[in-house]
Amino acid sequence: MHSPEHTSLSRRAVVRTLSWTTPAVAVAAAAPAYATSVPSTGQVVVENYAIEPVDNVPTPTVEQCQQHAGITFLATRNNQPAPTTDTVTVQLPFGLTFAGGLGANVDGVTVLEVPVGRNGVVTVPAIVPTGSAGTYTVTVAYRGETTTQSVVVTPAPGEVFEIHRSTGSSTASATFSALEVSVGSAVSAGAIMGDQYTATNSAGSDQVKNGANGAVIAAGGTVRLWGRNIDAPTTAPVALKHSGTEVTGMQFVDAWTSIADNDQSTGGVAASASGNVFQWYRTGTTSGTLVVAKVSGITGTVLQVASDQTRSYVRTTTGVFSWTTATRGSSATATQILASGNVTQLDTFGYVYNGTKVGGSAIADGKLWSWGSDAKASSIALPAGATGVAKIATGSAGLMILDTAGNLWSRGVYSSDANSWTKRASDVVDFSFWGFGDIYAGGMWITTAGTAFKFFGDRTWYTPEPVTRASDRTPLSGITKTFSSDGTYLLLTSDGTVWATGGNLDNAGRNRATTLAVGSGTTTDLNVWGLHLGSNYYGGGYVLKNSAGC
Template identity: 35%
Template sequence: MTSATPQDHRINRRTIIRGAAWSAPVIAVAASAPSAAASPREFRIAPLSDFSATRCVATSAGTARFRVTLRGAAAPVGTPVSLQLPAGLTFTAGGTTANVTTVADGVVNVPAFTVTGPAGSYAITGTVNAQVSPAQVFGDVNPSPGTVTELRRSVGPATTAPTFSTVAMTGITTGTLGAISGDQAATGTVSIGSNAAVIVSPGGSVQIWGNNSGTQAPNHSILAVGGTNVSGVRLVDSWTSVQASNAGAGGVAAGATGAAVYQWYRNGTGTGPLTTTPVTGISGNVIDAQSNDGYSYVLTSAGLYWWANTGATAAATLIAGTAGATQFSSYAVRETAYTFGGAVLMANGSVQTWSTAAHTLTPRAGFPASIRSIEAGPSAVFALTNDGGLYSSGGAFSSSTGGANWTQRATGVSTFNTWSISNYSGGSYINAAGAVTQFFAASASGIAYTTAARALASGVQAVKVFASDGTYLALGSDRRVYAWGGNLDSGGATLPAAVTGISNAIDLNVWGYHQPAGSFYGGGYIITSTTC
């Protein structure tokens, strides 16, 4: 990915564990009336932990949990609680409502349920009564296997409203997750959206395509080492260079452990062979993997590793002090100058960043507490907290309230996606009601942080968003993909519209690039599947 391409966080964006993704359908949890001896105001309900599920696969009872307290202590066993599921979730026993009671320590175990809606991050809301503030548990839902379609955006200046078209990929019918990156390459007036794209299928095989990768859509090749197809892959990422004379592309594919990490790369002429090689020097269980123009990264239980990713061999280096880190976000862009870096969420909850070849970490002062996810770019770092607070820091916000310091930009956020480049930053987020908000800031132009609502079709909630420089996508609860173009400083900005010919979408991804004082490019991929 480039800096103008989203960080699919991660279970994080754009990989099996990143591909989990963000939503807004809500499970409303309302406790029934308390005993006469207690005032309703003395009850509290709070989340115990995030949950994870896979589309079309039944969860176990207690996958989602709350805790009810009375006067600061655990509520009595047997305190009744009523549950209601939103569209897209159904209790295994049938229906969308259930009455349960608390167990030991005030715990509320949500009964087993199945996700029939699209992949997304579902916000489970709990309410003791109308007089007490509700709580939320966030859950990430991974997609089930499906067919893959490439999405392409028309090329044009900021004042021209973009159009979107699709190309059905040949022979990819069981895609589960992937990554995509692009640049200013185009065919006529349409972006070539797959300059570097990868899709993982069950069993961990990796399908790869793209103009810079040697096989253009609708065709693809299989990632292999020494003539043997790679298998067991659980995480992928890709990059393509936006440097005008550079047609290079590459990426990373990672299995369950550091012994199963692979680099793939094609040189900058765009005509050489695609080379795949194992990455050495990595230990521990893999948590996340990301790849950018110049450097790739893998986070394991042992810490965060990096390596230069444009050679015939690849040897990783461990960043000191990162053991126990829970997530990271990286970026790189190579235009007239080369800029790269990232942020890592340390075991103690602090945020540290890097921006030098030595990958020396620098503490980021003033970070918010209880961070759930982070995204980093050349001019902005974002953090989403467990209570739904969205915070920003970085040079893109120098003209905004709070400036470059950590500043809260929104509340009640269930998920978000961002981009930044050259002191410009933008993105979109979803609240617990499924509503989408687009945002933008540009200190380079003196534009303070600003927002705009982005409604989907009537009655449709957003369950997932992806943002890139000038190209935005949302996955609706109706399993359609909504696309729009333009940042909030663009005269030709459009509103979300369903992509023609796409139904039963379960996952997607986006890329976007805006040439300085030039045209916008963009695209993505969409995974579609049948009903559960």
């Protein structure tokens, strides 16, 4: 994605990564793997407990807002089926709920005690996906032992709205508007906005960037592209085709748009879980050809895609694969840059502006890995005192991680030592991040209280400020997700309201947010892009609505 996140203006310009399209995993607190008792004889008896998914059960796949029943686990005690008097703790991450409102919300995680059934079988009550499409993790704990079960959520019909930010200087308050994109009756999560601005080059002449590109997965896993670089207006997106045949069955998508002078190129990647991967590219000129290449060399089940200017990535059950953007031909070959069956997160960046900036980071086998333009991954030591990693976000200007204890750490241009870690905040449940060149970076974090703080650094770390309502200057509350880019930020609150704010912390008073009118129904996905050159800001994004609601 990036998802957002960086000035490649990909889906991850906020996070990506991982973030919205790859929901957070809830993990039960660690506990002893056994218990002891002392019978009347005085002899100590060791009790052994175990919990695991029922064998040979495929990964559940369920459409957004639709109930899914039948997820089961097997609990054992002393290698025998656990008694029906025992219970297990089931945890659902944000984006999954129990049907009928069962369970209690604990710091964004839904927790429910479920009794053990006959023969040690634990049947999880029906669940309903209320979040974006992607892969979620259900966690079950039994007497200190834990196990997990993935749930793949597929998109439901909905509407896409483009978000446009007013162009203005750092002294002007940003205004935002929304425009519906006509992509058909069934639209799924995965759209991305690109770049759209006019800048003045060193010679004093205007360079029109003809951006505002989007990509979304529609009915049947088809892909719809629109934007001035694609020659498709907002009201008439075009179908992604390979060798004259429309691409179908796609489940993941990401895209990018160039910000370099005299470079109006755009591109992206779409994939199915089964490993059908397609990359597109276009120069953006009126005479340019839309290049669509099928990508080979990828193994495993696809879990995530990421596309940036010059390079794209696929995360699978066997590792991370990458390839240089194919600008011609109908095929491309990926190379594995990180081999592991346990890559849990991926976030990348890439753009061309005053030189090519390409790289990324991942969590594999519990370790943090990073790479640059050579796409050679190397491990990075975690901050001293940090617990396991809950989320990562990367960019050319730095790297941030959220540990499982809720501490936010950074390293990059806003530190005295770019290779050292600095603790920035505690009591954090989520964050979004962006960077520009090796110059500056920023983003937002969300506290356990549901408030958001905007942060910014350019070798000086500015004092973070809470996001407030523009109407009365009171802190915005109930925030569940943030999406950050250079000077343009979106927020989602627990009641489904989308808020927007413009400007960075080096612009006084730019932490004030206003609401966006983006139709009815439930917000199921959104993202942001933004950029500022000199004193002028440009930006936008998209919001995906589920018309049915759930």
